[in-house]
Amino acid sequence: MIVLKATQENILSVLQSVAGIVERRHTLPILANVLLRKTGTSIQVTTSDLEIQIRTTAELGGDTGSFTTSIGARKLIDILRTMPADQTVSLESSQSKVVVKGGKSKFTLQTMAAEDFPLVQESANFGPAFSVPQKTLKSLLGQVSFAMAVHDIRYYLNGILFVAEGKQLSLVATDGHRLAYASATLDVDVPKQEVILPRKTVVELQRLLSDNDGAIEMQFANNQAKFVFDGMEFVTKLVEGKFPDYNRVIPKNHKNSVTLGRAALLATLQRTAILTSDKFKGVRLNLDPGSLRVASNNAEQEEANDELDIDYNGDSIEIGFNVTYLIDALANMTQEMVKLELSDGNSSALFTIPDNTHFKYVVMPMRI
Numbered sequence: 001m002i003v004l005k006a007t008q009e010n011i012l013s014v015l016q017s018v019a020g021i022v023e024r025r026h027t028l029p030i031l032a033n034v035l036l037r038k039t040g041t042s043i044q045v046t047t048s049d050l051e052i053q054i055r056t057t058a059e060l061g062g063d064t065g066s067f068t069t070s071i072g073a074r075k076l077i078d079i080l081r082t083m084p085a086d087q088t089v090s091l092e093s094s095q096s097k098v099v100v101k102g103g104k105s106k107f108t109l110q111t112m113a114a115e116d117f118p119l120v121q122e123s124a125n126f127g128p129a130f131s132v133p134q135k136t137l138k139s140l141l142g143q144v145s146f147a148m149a150v151h152d153i154r155y156y157l158n159g160i161l162f163v164a165e166g167k168q169l170s171l172v173a174t175d176g177h178r179l180a181y182a183s184a185t186l187d188v189d190v191p192k193q194e195v196i197l198p199r200k201t202v203v204e205l206q207r208l209l210s211d212n213d214g215a216i217e218m219q220f221a222n223n224q225a226k227f228v229f230d231g232m233e234f235v236t237k238l239v240e241g242k243f244p245d246y247n248r249v250i251p252k253n254h255k256n257s258v259t260l261g262r263a264a265l266l267a268t269l270q271r272t273a274i275l276t277s278d279k280f281k282g283v284r285l286n287l288d289p290g291s292l293r294v295a296s297n298n299a300e301q302e303e304a305n306d307e308l309d310i311d312y313n314g315d316s317i318e319i320g321f322n323v324t325y326l327i328d329a330l331a332n333m334t335q336e337m338v339k340l341e342l343s344d345g346n347s348s349a350l351f352t353i354p355d356n357t358h359f360k361y362v363v364m365p366m367r368i
Helices: 008-019 073-081 134-147 199-208 262-273 323-331
Strands: 002-007 033-040 042-048 052-059 065-072 088-094 097-102 105-112 130-133 159-174 178-198 215-220 224-229 232-237 256-261 282-288 291-297 303-309 317-322 337-342 349-353 356-363
Touching (some): 073 097, 134 159, 134 323, 256 262
Antiparallel strands (some): 052 232, 088 097, 291 303
16 A cells, blocks of 8 residues: 655645654664554654654655554654755555665665554643634743753653633743743633643744744643644653742842843853853843943953943942853844843843733842
């Protein structure tokens, strides 16, 4: 049976959309495979890593009928990548193998039984579905994902908190040293739901979401989240645990504030960062009426000093930061101006966007 027959470009884009979660090495060999389920003229393509499952359905030609199998995802993608984009490629079943043909090339691949493929058991009690434009969710993820922890023993920090309530969707990420918050307005009222999406899910969503107005539909259960967009169904386990109370972390009523150009501040920090140590990424900021000085040094006794003219007439403040934390936030913003609020040299600093309550970034100072 000819399972599918289409251009390399079409087949490859379908496979790549689901293959991001496939691990090359896994304790269960079948999890390196992609599950193909042919029904009539449609083919359903599914991948899983036991915690995340991605499924999409496509029309990729071939014979009509029913057929299921599972084949090595990476191997199939690697083969397709070597072929021209406009070449017609076919996949044919042959006993317990499949044959991939394109031009004069022919590859015979081993399969594994489809019934052995471990599908994620979907929750029976998803909450109400709600939608946002894909570009909105992609933008929110981009504004906070850099602040997620990596391999923290406080496992609930290795992900992003999603809070849907009323007509607002808020995303929060923190690694204990900094916290990023971003929110967007929903078209519909939703009951309050709080879930923590794991890091791998966040990375995969960022890869798959497009910058268009097409909607992504979301549903949350106690231990799962489900996203439907562009003909794809994305189901993921959630991180269990209690996320820190982010409202208590975001400082209120700082008495000193300055609004300055984001690009100019970012360039100053990037220059100064060159002379920080690899282990110690500290920079010193001196805020005085009319000027912001940024300085760094390293173990070789090298120094960097830079200065920005600013419109500021508050207290003189000297404060140290991990420069990476500042660069991460500024590099992931697109606005021209940024507002920095401080109370003194020992308290956390708050970065916001002027006249915009939808983004907040808190960063703890460091001793220098």
